[in-house]
Amino acid sequence: MWKMATSKNSHALSLNILAKCSTSKARACAMTLPHAVVDTPVFMPVGTQGTLKGLVPDQLREMGCKIMLGNTYHLGNRPGPELLEKAGGLHNFMKWDRALLTDSGGFQMVSLLKLAEITEEGVKFQSPHDGSEMLLTPERSIEIQNSIGADIIMQLDDVVHSSVSGPRLEEAMHRTIRWLDRCIKAHRRPSEQCLFPIVQGGLNAELRKQCAHELVKRDVGGYAIGGLSGGEEKSEFWRMVKLSTDLLPDCKPRYLMGVGFAVDLVVCVALGCDMFDCVFPTRTARFGCALVKTGQLNLKSKIFAKDFRPIDSECQCSTCKTYNRAYLHTLANSEPAACNIITVHNVAYQLNLMSSMRQSIFEDKFPEFVQQFFTDMFPDGDYPDWTLQALASVNIHLR
Amino acid sequence: MLATSFFGSIKMKFIIEKTLATGGRLGIISQANRQGNVTLETPMCTLFTKGGSAPHLSIDMLRRVAHVPEVAVMSLGALADHHETVAEFGKGLREFTAMSNPVIFTTLHDASAAISPGKNDNSGVAVWGKGGKIKLDTSLFMKIQESFCPDWFQAMSDGDTDVSCGNKRLVKSVDRTLDFLDEIVEAKNKSEVLSKSSLIGVIEGGFSETQRKRSAAETVARPVDGFLIEGFEKGNRDVDLFSLPDFTKILSFTLEHLPTDKPRIMETVWSPLQVIKAFKLGVDVFSSAYPHILTEKGLALVSDYSLPPLSQPAKLELQTANAKNEETNGLYIDLHNSRYSEDFGSILPGCSCYACTNFTRAYIHHLLKTKELLAFVLLTIHNFHQYFEFFQHLRLSLKSDRLNELEDYLSQQLNSGLDR
Ligand SMILES: [Zn+2]
Ligand SMILES: [Zn+2]
Numbered sequence: 001m002w003k004m005a006t007s008k009n010s011h012a013l014s015l016n017i018l019a020k021c022s023t024s025k026a027r028a029c030a031m032t033l034p035h036a037v038v039d040t041p042v043f044m045p046v047g048t049q050g051t052l053k054g055l056v057p058d059q060l061r062e063m064g065c066k067i068m069l070g071n072t073y074h075l076g077n078r079p080g081p082e083l084l085e086k087a088g089g090l091h092n093f094m095k096w097d098r099a100l101l102t103d104s105g106g107f108q109m110v111s112l113l114k115l116a117e118i119t120e121e122g123v124k125f126q127s128p129h130d131g132s133e134m135l136l137t138p139e140r141s142i143e144i145q146n147s148i149g150a151d152i153i154m155q156l157d158d159v160v161h162s163s164v165s166g167p168r169l170e171e172a173m174h175r176t177i178r179w180l181d182r183c184i185k186a187h188r189r190p191s192e193q194c195l196f197p198i199v200q201g202g203l204n205a206e207l208r209k210q211c212a213h214e215l216v217k218r219d220v221g222g223y224a225i226g227g228l229s230g231g232e233e234k235s236e237f238w239r240m241v242k243l244s245t246d247l248l249p250d251c252k253p254r255y256l257m258g259v260g261f262a263v264d265l266v267v268c269v270a271l272g273c274d275m276f277d278c279v280f281p282t283r284t285a286r287f288g289c290a291l292v293k294t295g296q297l298n299l300k301s302k303i304f305a306k307d308f309r310p311i312d313s314e315c316q317c318s319t320c321k322t323y324n325r326a327y328l329h330t331l332a333n334s335e336p337a338a339c340n341i342i343t344v345h346n347v348a349y350q351l352n353l354m355s356s357m358r359q360s361i362f363e364d365k366f367p368e369f370v371q372q373f374f375t376d377m378f379p380d381g382d383y384p385d386w387t388l389q390a391l392a393s394v395n396i397h398l399r
Numbered sequence: 400m401l402a403t404s405f406f407g408s409i410k411m412k413f414i415i416e417k418t419l420a421t422g423g424r425l426g427i428i429s430q431a432n433r434q435g436n437v438t439l440e441t442p443m444c445t446l447f448t449k450g451g452s453a454p455h456l457s458i459d460m461l462r463r464v465a466h467v468p469e470v471a472v473m474s475l476g477a478l479a480d481h482h483e484t485v486a487e488f489g490k491g492l493r494e495f496t497a498m499s500n501p502v503i504f505t506t507l508h509d510a511s512a513a514i515s516p517g518k519n520d521n522s523g524v525a526v527w528g529k530g531g532k533i534k535l536d537t538s539l540f541m542k543i544q545e546s547f548c549p550d551w552f553q554a555m556s557d558g559d560t561d562v563s564c565g566n567k568r569l570v571k572s573v574d575r576t577l578d579f580l581d582e583i584v585e586a587k588n589k590s591e592v593l594s595k596s597s598l599i600g601v602i603e604g605g606f607s608e609t610q611r612k613r614s615a616a617e618t619v620a621r622p623v624d625g626f627l628i629e630g631f632e633k634g635n636r637d638v639d640l641f642s643l644p645d646f647t648k649i650l651s652f653t654l655e656h657l658p659t660d661k662p663r664i665m666e667t668v669w670s671p672l673q674v675i676k677a678f679k680l681g682v683d684v685f686s687s688a689y690p691h692i693l694t695e696k697g698l699a700l701v702s703d704y705s706l707p708p709l710s711q712p713a714k715l716e717l718q719t720a721n722a723k724n725e726e727t728n729g730l731y732i733d734l735h736n737s738r739y740s741e742d743f744g745s746i747l748p749g750c751s752c753y754a755c756t757n758f759t760r761a762y763i764h765h766l767l768k769t770k771e772l773l774a775f776v777l778l779t780i781h782n783f784h785q786y787f788e789f790f791q792h793l794r795l796s797l798k799s800d801r802l803n804e805l806e807d808y809l810s811q812q813l814n815s816g817l818d819r
Contacts, residue, residue: 051772054775054776056460056757058757078765079740083740086743087743093761093762093765305481326484327497330477330481331451334449334529335454337454340460340772
């Protein structure tokens with residue numbers, strides 16, 4: 001069924017597969033969007049409210065970032081879609097001339113607002129501002145995302161927690177497909193914004209299969225894999241990711257939503273995912289945590305008080321070229337500038353990780369990269385079981 | 400007391416190019432740093448820092464600001480706790496903080512903050528960091544300076560006095576500060592590391608002419624390279640000192656008792672107009688805590704400091720017209736105000752700063768409303784840019800004998816603002 005892939009010109013996205021790992025399912029692509037050609041695998045930093053933790057777009061450009069995220073729930077509240085239209089879209093408003101992706105707002109509504117209620121019509125919730133009852137329908141979500149103007153937009157999906165199973169999960173999967181059709185119909189700017197459907201189905205393999213089968217019947221430019229960043233068992237997580245990538249067509253990008261820990265990124269690239277996002281790298285910077293190949297450094301910890309090395313001596317970011325850990329230790333405890341400074345490094349770390357994977361795919365040395373990554377991250381060889389199993393499923397066997 | 404250091408050293412020099420009848424000076428500080436290769440033009444401001452970093456700005460972002468002052472002021476409150484680390488680091492505070500300003504000036508207190516009074520005694524003074532009070536005596540103070548290796552350092556002083564202090568308190572403040580200075584001079588003379596650093600003596604005395612005179616005379620008699628005048632308020636209390644009845648008189652009196660061949664520094668939070676007033680009395684070096692304080696409140700400087708060429712008509716009318724559309728005091732606007740929510744103009748039309756050339760009032764308004772860090776990054780860049788630029792214009796106006804014109808122009812802008 002999915003072989004009825006559409007002509008590339010009908011979507012605001014085209015994917016060019018440039019190299020494939022001969023062992024695993026990893027691949028390196030060029031994803032062409034209205035505002036950028038994005039190299040995949042890609043990590044997309046999250047700029048929730050039209051800004052990324054005190055960084056200016058120039059800093060992201062200088063680091064080679066080509067695409068970032070905005071959150072529809074937040075942007076829909078403030079500054080609001082009307083203002084964003086007047087500003088000429090979020091790109092203009094925040095002075096970011098490269099690609100943007102927005103989520104549907106549904107996930108945030110369900111996770112941030114306790115009183116959200118989901119009906120066939122949409123997500124009903126109380127306005128956090130005046131307590132009035134509001135309704136986010138698939139049509140409204142797309143309307144707002146059309147105003148924001150991101151290169152990639154997401155369908156509204158029926159999000160259930162990963163611990164939910166049974167009839168509610170099944171209902172959510174079917175509703176997600178019905179809502180997809182409503183989103184496709186409501187989408188006013190298909191030639192400028194590419195709409196992604198979302199594979200749902202929780203941890204139920206049968207439901208995920210059904211969902212994926214339905215989605216690939218629709219004419220869309222790429223696919224997201226949702227519902228897998230909610231703290232489920234990792235042994236189930238990777239199986240659901242693999243099952244989804246197995247069913248999705250090769251010729252379109254696969255976006256694994258809300259996943260961005262380094263280990264998860266490496267495993268899921270091996271499983272065939274192309275795009276990732278996560279607030280963790282930028283959120284953790286705020287608490288003084290810097291990401292490195294051995295894990296993370298909590299710069300607030302006294303052990304760094306007299307450590308005069310940069311966060312990572314091999315990192316080329318402006319933070320590592322400028323500051324030593326001991327000084328960042330003094331700043332992390334007191335000054336807001338520390339958050340910007342550490343965020344720069346953490347974003348650079350994520351981008352470097354992705355570009356190293358990409359490079360290794362081009363050289364067809366991805367399995368070697370994975371081995372080195374795991375050796376650095378787990379020097380004692382105590383690799384988590386799930387990573388061993390997940391990687392073995394795509395023929396990478398860690399030593 | 401030795402008159403000169405045992406170690407030969409390059410001495411900071413202050414050369415006056417022009418003196419106003421009121422006492423203000425256009426001058427040059429030469430050999431301003433430890434290497435003796437930096438020359439500064441006065442009147443000038445220093446770079447205000449927090450914890451040794453420009454507030455809200457990484458070095459990478461600070462590079463996007465034009466005319467960053469050569470002198471970075473680093474107060475001991477946030478840094479004193481880390482002196483052992485800096486000592487072990489071994490290359491001083493500038494390299495430790497990675498700042499590129501050629502002159503590092505260590506002071507006691509954060510100029511933007513109030514000082515909790517009553518914590519000083521004969522044995523030492525208290526400074527305030529994130530971890531709370533740090534009590535310094537002169538030996539710890541000098542140990543810290545040796546590890547920080549500043550180009551200028553403020554002598555330890557007991558300056559938490561203000562207009563309400565009686566004579567007894569003021570006498571004590573002057574005495575203690577002089578006692579500290581003697582101990583510091585003695586220790587400095589024995590210190591090879593600090594032989595190249597300039598010692599800034601501190602003038603106290605509150606609002607008492609007698610004590611100011613005594614403090615000045617006694618400090619002048621000691622080997623200091625410049626003067627810091629404090630003791631008018633207990634840190635930043637958001638008070639316009641010029642509105643206090645005797646302030647102008649006492650400051651002027653104090654400055655008259657200082658020699659003309661050394662720079663005078665004040666760390667007070669001052670708007671451009673207040674800077675002009677203090678400059679006219681003879682203050683040379685100012686803090687840039689003022690733009691930082693505006694930034695923290697979401698305010699952006701919008702006044703115009705550039706005098707038109709003499710051949711052109713004054714541009715005041717235009718400025719007045721602008722001001723009428725804005726709820727402003729004529730000097731700054733409050734970007735929290737919802738009137739800016741759909742304003743896609745730059746913070747200040749014509750401003751060449753990084754924030755104004757890239758972002759709109761509407762965007763910064765949104766960032767303030769959503770409490771995003773970038774609001775403060777952009778406001779810091781704009782407000783610093785404007786304040787630094789003001790000092791350029793101040794010097795230009797002096798060189799062309801148009802200081803009064805600049806002062807009038809600024810006060811007209813202030814008066815043209817609607818509500819405060
Ligand atoms: Zn780095
Ligand atoms: Zn500006």
